[in-house]
Amino acid sequence: xxxxxxxxxxxxxxEEMKSSYxxxxxxxxxxRALPDVRDGLxxxxxxxxxxMYELGLTASAPYKKSAxxxxxxxxxxxxxxxxxxxxxxxxxxxxxxxxYPLVDGQGNFGSIDGDSPAAMRYTEARLxxxxxEMLRDIDKDTVDFQDNFDGSLKEPVVLPAAxxxxxxxGADGIAVGMATKIPPHNLGEAVDALVAMIDNPDISLDxxxxxxxxxxxPTGGIIYGYxxxxxxxxxGRGRILIRARIHEEEIRPGRMALVITEIPYQVNKxxxxxxxxxxxxxxxxxxxxxxxxxxxxxGLRVVLELRKDAVPLVIQNQLYKYTPCQQTFxxxxxxxxxxxxxxxxxxxxxxxxxxxxxxxxxxxxxxxLRKAEERAHILEGLKIALDxxxxxxxxxxxxxxxxxxxxxxxxxxxxxxxxxxxRERLGLPVEQISHFTxxxxxxxxxxxxxxxxxxxxxxxxxxxxxxxxxxxxxRLRSILASEPLRWQIIREELLELxxxxxxxxxxxxxxxxGGDFAIEDLIEDEQxxxxxxxxxxxxxxxxxxxxxxxxxxxxMKASGMREDDYxxxxxxxxxxxxxxxxxxxxxxxxxxxxxIPEGSRTSLGRSIRNLIQIAPDDRxxxxxxxxxxxxxxxxxxxxHYVLMATRQGLVKKTELEAFSRPRADGIIAIAFAEGxxxxxxxxxxxxxxxxxxxxxxxxxxxxxxxVRPMGRNTRGVRGIALETGEQVVGMVxxxxxxxxxxxxxxxxxxxxxxxxxxxxxxxxxxKGVWTMKxxxxxxxxxxxxxxxxxxxxxxxxQNGLMIRIHVADISRMGRHTQGVRxxxxxxxxxxADVTRLVTEAQEDEAAAAPxxx
Numbered sequence: 120x121x122x123x124x125x126x127x128x129x130x131x132x133x134e135e136m137k138s139s140y141x142x143x144x145x146x147x148x149x150x151r152a153l154p155d156v157r158d159g160l161x162x163x164x165x166x167x168x169x170x171m172y173e174l175g176l177t178a179s180a181p182y183k184k185s186a187x188x189x190x191x192x193x194x195x196x197x198x199x200x201x202x203x204x205x206x207x208x209x210x211x212x213x214x215x216x217x218x219y220p221l222v223d224g225q226g227n228f229g230s231i232d233g234d235s236p237a238a239m240r241y242t243e244a245r246l247x248x249x250x251x252e253m254l255r256d257i258d259k260d261t262v263d264f265q266d267n268f269d270g271s272l273k274e275p276v277v278l279p280a281a282x283x284x285x286x287x288x289g290a291d292g293i294a295v296g297m298a299t300k301i302p303p304h305n306l307g308e309a310v311d312a313l314v315a316m317i318d319n320p321d322i323s324l325d326x327x328x329x330x331x332x333x334x335x336x337p338t339g340g341i342i343y344g345y346x347x348x349x350x351x352x353x354x355g356r357g358r359i360l361i362r363a364r365i366h367e368e369e370i371r372p373g374r375m376a377l378v379i380t381e382i383p384y385q386v387n388k389x390x391x392x393x394x395x396x397x398x399x400x401x402x403x404x405x406x407x408x409x410x411x412x413x414x415x416x417x418g419l420r421v422v423l424e425l426r427k428d429a430v431p432l433v434i435q436n437q438l439y440k441y442t443p444c445q446q447t448f449x450x451x452x453x454x455x456x457x458x459x460x461x462x463x464x465x466x467x468x469x470x471x472x473x474x475x476x477x478x479x480x481x482x483x484x485x486x487x488l489r490k491a492e493e494r495a496h497i498l499e500g501l502k503i504a505l506d507x508x509x510x511x512x513x514x515x516x517x518x519x520x521x522x523x524x525x526x527x528x529x530x531x532x533x534x535x536x537x538x539x540x541x542r543e544r545l546g547l548p549v550e551q552i553s554h555f556t557x558x559x560x561x562x563x564x565x566x567x568x569x570x571x572x573x574x575x576x577x578x579x580x581x582x583x584x585x586x587x588x589x590x591x592x593x594r595l596r597s598i599l600a601s602e603p604l605r606w607q608i609i610r611e612e613l614l615e616l617x618x619x620x621x622x623x624x625x626x627x628x629x630x631x632x633g634g635d636f637a638i639e640d641l642i643e644d645e646q647x648x649x650x651x652x653x654x655x656x657x658x659x660x661x662x663x664x665x666x667x668x669x670x671x672x673x674x675m676k677a678s679g680m681r682e683d684d685y686x687x688x689x690x691x692x693x694x695x696x697x698x699x700x701x702x703x704x705x706x707x708x709x710x711x712x713x714x715i716p717e718g719s720r721t722s723l724g725r726s727i728r729n730l731i732q733i734a735p736d737d738r739x740x741x742x743x744x745x746x747x748x749x750x751x752x753x754x755x756x757x758x759h760y761v762l763m764a765t766r767q768g769l770v771k772k773t774e775l776e777a778f779s780r781p782r783a784d785g786i787i788a789i790a791f792a793e794g795x796x797x798x799x800x801x802x803x804x805x806x807x808x809x810x811x812x813x814x815x816x817x818x819x820x821x822x823x824x825x826v827r828p829m830g831r832n833t834r835g836v837r838g839i840a841l842e843t844g845e846q847v848v849g850m851v852x853x854x855x856x857x858x859x860x861x862x863x864x865x866x867x868x869x870x871x872x873x874x875x876x877x878x879x880x881x882x883x884x885x886k887g888v889w890t891m892k893x894x895x896x897x898x899x900x901x902x903x904x905x906x907x908x909x910x911x912x913x914x915x916x917q918n919g920l921m922i923r924i925h926v927a928d929i930s931r932m933g934r935h936t937q938g939v940r941x942x943x944x945x946x947x948x949x950x951a952d953v954t955r956l957v958t959e960a961q962e963d964e965a966a967a968a969p970x971x972x
Contacts, residue, residue, distance in 0.1 A: 500561025
């Protein structure tokens, strides 16, 4: 006989690959990667828990070696690698991975630093009490069972899950073409939300969020912003921003540190510390001098020691911006519903869980009713036996074997083989009459009855048990007949779960936070005093520190300045206000007040060049303080101007709105011809009078309205006509109603004060009028200032000599005079600069001023 030829069936490879890939992907989706919406478990998690349950590893049982558990699960239910089973069990034991661990591990089960767990032969485990809640009533026909991989055993398709596991522990998995990432929640809040949905099945999402406001991660942290949470709950997808919990701490006198006590979920602590250290070395984060991990059994603690002049809140927000101290949790609530993957909203996820619990309670009640009815049936048979005790005993006694006894008991008659004479001799009824009938189960129960149950007390217990069973049967039937009653049972069981196991929320919710990096949201808008010294040292001091310190001395000593430095600018402002810096090269830079390092009244401050990107050959010429409310008010920006003057006599007015979009590297404020530079910039409301002074001793006074507004990248218009070799030495902008004196100082140390009224108002562009009679003895004009009697001046010479003068000590004189000698200069020396000083009294006045509205 010829061998059969092999059959070759042509198959389209494209169709075969498509079919095979779909089969593979569905196998991964259903059998490995996605959780069931009912119990929140993947197959391997379910098998581990059920395998431990079968081993009797309850929360009150002794621990058992992990290798024994893994072997049990592998051999019976999960024929894959042992690493898959052990890794699953390890994760369910980690309190930093699971909000409510389901495995109670003993030994090394890994750490938040990413350390691997010990080998399974070294560790031990058992179920937690919450895991027992997942398995509660599993032996009461509450869920379906299926064959295991070889058909030798049965395993549950799903667990009864009295714990809403998918909600409180979340899930994470990557399948083929889809993934899931469900955040964990607080048990107490989840129960409250589920109870609210039971009470009102049509509850709105907003009402639901009053009970379950946001995820609650095992590692704590802060949820920053709420829009992503609400979007995730409404659609099943969203982005939640999580921040580490960081606080300031004084670790020793004068030295502050930032301390991290909670980190975002699923962030590796060791990797986080390495990232911070790398950024400090690269100077991306400047101000951290030491990093220490002081974490212990009590909790996480990472200490970042700061440099003395560092701004803690600025560094804190740099950590949020550049390191995993701020992480995005991408919510993707995908789970298996009836074996099919679906993206679920929060309400749908909760509804599917409640429907599962309703089915479990219904099936449990049916099971308990069946068992109660079976027991009642047995008790009815026992009662019959006790009522006919003598007959029952004789039936058993005179039956040939148990089978005959069972049959005669069911019929309620004596064995037929006894003749009437035998019955009469034994005192038994002569006629064969059936006194009762029993079922086989009742007959078996009577045959198994112990003689001790025939005592009067035991007979009374049987009666009481039977009456209690009838009541229980009535209760169970009423449950099956009433859906509202079943929901009430589910409600009570959930509240009992909450009472037993609920704990406090760990993750804080910052509702005011936004998705974008907003540093000011974390900084109190308190009033501060900002000082900038002649050498460019800047600091901010909270007003309460001024008030605590009181007066610390006189002048420069009180402010902690170096001998060759002094305070040149002072502002009473708030942390959220803006400072605009204008430089010699005509550029404008921005700085928020809170970005300025905080210091005491006697501290030196920090160089302005460390805060704004000024070119090495450039220097700050003027500083404008703009309130946050004004800087963000379009009307204020359109009606206020920055008025600038250059060394070659040009003036320019630009709307403040042109400077309202800050850039880190600054912007052009004014264009120059070669050799020109900015000498002054002031903020005006468009109604000021402007005084420009030339080195030849002339001043022109004109109305600001003579200067039309221009764009930033322009040169401006002529403000004063200069003679050959002259340059502008100063600009003053005053209110028309003001009455200061104009201080004029010459290079050879002469000066005087002249009332403002003596300067007539002309058109811009003229030569002006004399403000000081310039002679070889006086030297050229070096500066003009608008001063009051209470002001102090600092005069600096070309050789570095500094002289402090009270304005009240300078004589008042007319415009056509030379003035009086203010300083005796050495041969060859001359005055280089004159600055109006900020006095200690003015600092105190600024600190005592009411908060800016």
